[in-house]
Amino acid sequence: MNSTKQLIIKYLLSHCDEWVSEKDLFFETHLDYEEIFQIINNLKENEGYKIIVRKDRYYKFLNNYSLKTDIINFYSQYKFSNNLLVFKKVDSTQKLAKRISQKNTLKEPSIIVTDEQTKGYGRHGRHFYSPSVTGLYFSIIFPNWSNNLSKNELLTIDIAVIVIKVLERFFPDEDFKLKWVNDIYLKNFKVAGIITDIFSKTDGSNNLIVGIGINLTTKKFPKYLVHKATGINGQININRNKLLAQILQEIIDHHRSPKHFLNDYRKRSMILGKKITIQLGNSVMKCTAQRIEENGYLTVKDRFGNLKTYSAGEIVRIKW
Template structure:
């Protein structure tokens, strides 16, 4: 379902979480009260619940902070802001990553930014889907062009994880961790994920689309089919209303700083910091690569960002890719499942 202009206008009025009468809404939007009722009923399809009380009017069950370009950019440093070539916020989009991958083929400039309130066919690693309720979380993608080859920026996703941790520390303290190769964790529960898609010649240059999905508020009903432990910032902080625009701006600021310097400094500049946040180190884990799995004790990452796994035979192997399961029961694969149709996801 696509959000209509009338629904967007109603959401803007109801975003404060307060009651607004049908008469007030109708007069403000110059439509009938029956049209207001019809549009409100359609909001449930976006995962937005509202209540109606006679004599008081309508209100959203939960206040809503819609993304706003000016409010986001206000949290971005002036020097970092100069790196942005274009800035878009979509109400709904299939995938922020797919959108920028397509724009990269059209020679869109480096520094293109895409946010979305909701994704309808977004993706995580290996084509997986990511739960993306409307107006609740952060769905962000950045297009960046490198002169280096795809191989030369192979550690980029680890550096992106550092940027996310730095942004979270600004607002919520030093409590977040990183799970190799591209997940944000809090107390062994997944808070967010990173997806880097690279295209270009084998010897360079290349274009990278860096996607981030971060749970700010994930309704239980939306997350019912997730098959791994998850959390969101609302649960972590105990705050019912978080400033999503300020967080989005801080994330964008940190991400652009790291991305812009990565080609010059490489993964070596981030190894020590990444290791401080490693949530897998010294834990028993199972690594899945295609149809094969490998068990062992995680020994951290090597100087190239590869996962080190101490095997039962006494050897230690380095792995460039794979999916790691490290929960105590070893029963839940590190993946997301959501209902289909419709499909929802991370960009």
């Protein structure tokens, strides 16, 4: 973080919701007072930063609803500042990640974040409702990925636990649950989903693209989702930049030093011991969820008492 603008943003963020004088900023940046005023005015008027400016030129930086690269980098301690792209609106972060993968040779994990998706999708290509400002929608590209089914399954489980643990810190009163394999639920409504895509490049290498969508404060949903999805809490102003930064930081740290969270996943499972209906390709089966195996697979007991283990499938109903 070298530019004078970024130095000012960093200092204001370090004193968020506090009054900061031009004198403070002068000692921090060594800019003259008029230049400081012009930079802050530009941040406020042209770049959408929420800054209160007093007549005596004291400044107060407020929690921003919009996602900003500089703010995310600040909260993540600049761990991936060169590999972070933030947009106001895209068709889909997954689709954009695939286009970036096709055109570029990446060496480090890269992150695409947006305030809104017009064609966001989840498993089986189903539409993921992604309205502006009320959620988090992002994809992470892991380059040169070895396409191993069991490894991919465990990564999805690990990321689901990472996301839910961060959400628990920001929403300590909520009881989040996991539906095998990649959905996060609250009070029997879906609040987040995770999707993994393998993108095969023309040079024979693979990129793993992990997409995550979280409904934070979303209140209004299309009719087909009213009884299926909800926002976590529509009554509070959550710091989306800080929440996103912590999720990204923990996922990237996990990628660099992997460890598995199967026990944490099992503790938060909403299906174990329950009667479920699972869709397997074109067929469905009623059974009882028995356990999550060490490789992340699901073992169930069918109506004849036989144990069966599956690496993939979709749970379409849970009997409470």
